[in-house]
Amino acid sequence: MSSRAEAGQSALQQKQLGEEDNQNRPRESVLxxxxxxxxxxxxxxxxxxxxxxxxxxxxxxxxxxxxxxxxxxxxxxxxxxxxxxxxxxxxxxxxxxxxxxxxxxxxxxxxxxxYAENGSLLQLIRKEKSLSEERAKSYFKQLIDAVEYIHSVGVVHRDIKCENIVFDQRFTLKLIDFGFARGNMKPLVSGEKMKPILSKTFCGSHAYASPEILKSIPYQPQLSDIWAVGVVLYTMVFGRLPFANENNVSLLIKQVSAGPKFPKDRGASDNCKDLILKILRPVNLRISVEEMRNHAWLNEPHSNCDDSEFEKKMKLDPTLEENPDEHIRKLIHCKFCKENKDLQCTTVQKLYNRKKAGPKKF
The missing domain is CATH 3.30.200.20 (Phosphorylase Kinase; domain 1)
Known part of the structure; x- marks a missing residue:
């Protein structure tokens, strides 16, 4: 190659590098x-x-x-x-x-x-294989709180899944990614009846999709969101998806129509299974968020924490009384919460609420 050609090629490379720099520079400077x-x-x-x-x-x-x-x-x-x-x-x-x-x-x-410091629910399940019922119950309550709120203001999510559920510093659950969401979806009043607005956009993940979405028929998106939270609950408790043949829609429809099967290698209470079955069923029989709240499983007393043992720990460590934030940082929990490393235990919430009402706010 001649020196002139080499010089020309070198100049071209420098120009390309310069263009790449220019493409990268605006992103940095704008932010x-x-x-x-x-x-x-x-x-x-x-x-x-x-x-x-x-x-x-x-x-x-x-x-x-x-x-x-x-x-x-x-x-x-x-x-x-x-x-x-x-x-x-x-x-x-x-x-x-x-x-x-x-x-x-x-x-x-x-x-x-x-920013959600503690990653996604999917990452958590992959790490811990499955969650205890008490922990799953705490997260599930927060999830349906979020779903109930968005539905009350006429918004449907349409892509609820473990990847789109994250946790902040205190392990408070956060629903994210409204890329497929839609507003103005409150049911219309027609006489004495409520007429739902149907959706014809078939979006989201097959593994979390309701039967009506898989069958490509117009669907009420609020009820499909409810189906998806049922899939999330099942996945938290059993550490796997209830319906896994994402690539074969015909087979997936057959599985979904038959209802979820519970694995024998991972136990769950009858009340927990009952709630899952009442969510993952045909649209005309599917349970509502209000009915979920009244379900026996969500109203069972917390049985894994020893409040008296927790109170002893508080007395042994005076910094807990003086500075509840220090307690939160150290994560000094009862036996159950110590294993799970989160702040969703009811005994922790008791301390949090009591201190919140005191002179120190946090």
Missing amino acids: ENNGYLLQETVGTGAFSNVKRAYSKTANQTVAIKIISKQKATKDVLNKFLPREIDLVRGLRHTNLIRFFECIETTMRFYIVME
Whole structure:
């Protein structure tokens, strides 16, 4: 190769590197100009990734979902993403991930939201194989709180699954990813009856999809959300999906129509199984969130914690009385909670509520 050709090729390579730098630089400068310092990647998708970041303005860690306009489909850019941003702006609930702001450039969307330090429910189940009924019950109560709230304001999620459930620093459950969500879905009043608004968009994961979605018939999305929370409950308790043939829809429909089977190698109480069966059944028989709340399994007393032993620990460690935050940080729990490493035990909540009412707020 001649020296002139080599020089030309070198100049071309430098130009390409310069173009790559220019493509990367706006992302950093746009976020930096808005007070965000990007850190590591915590999640990836087909056309997006999620990075942890530090907000200098708010002095806290946040998560930033970065969506590439070049990789995303037209439906995502023109339909689902604008709808998602519009919906999450107006949602406020303890068990929903909090939205902070959206930044748009010519190349990308940046959705800034609350950071969930303790990962997803899917990661937790993979790590621990399955959850105790008491722990599953605590998370399930929070999940149906979130679902009941969004339904009350006319929003349906349509993609509830273990991957879209995360935990913050205190292991409070947060429902995330409203990419397939839709608003203005409150049933209409027709005479003395409520007429539901049906959905014809068949979205979400097959493993969590209700029979009506799998059969591609118009469906009431609130009831399909309820089906999905039933799949989540089953997965928490048994450590596996109730219906696993995602790639064969015909076989999956047969499994779903037959109802869930309970594995013999993992026990569960009769009340827990009964609730699962009442959720994972045909749409005309499916239990409502209100009926779930009144179900025996969700109203059983907490049997795994020894309150008296917990109170002894409080007396032995004076810092717990003086500083309940120190208790939260040290995770000094009763035997059950010590194993599970979370803050959902009722005895911990008793301490939390008692101290919250005292002179020190936290």
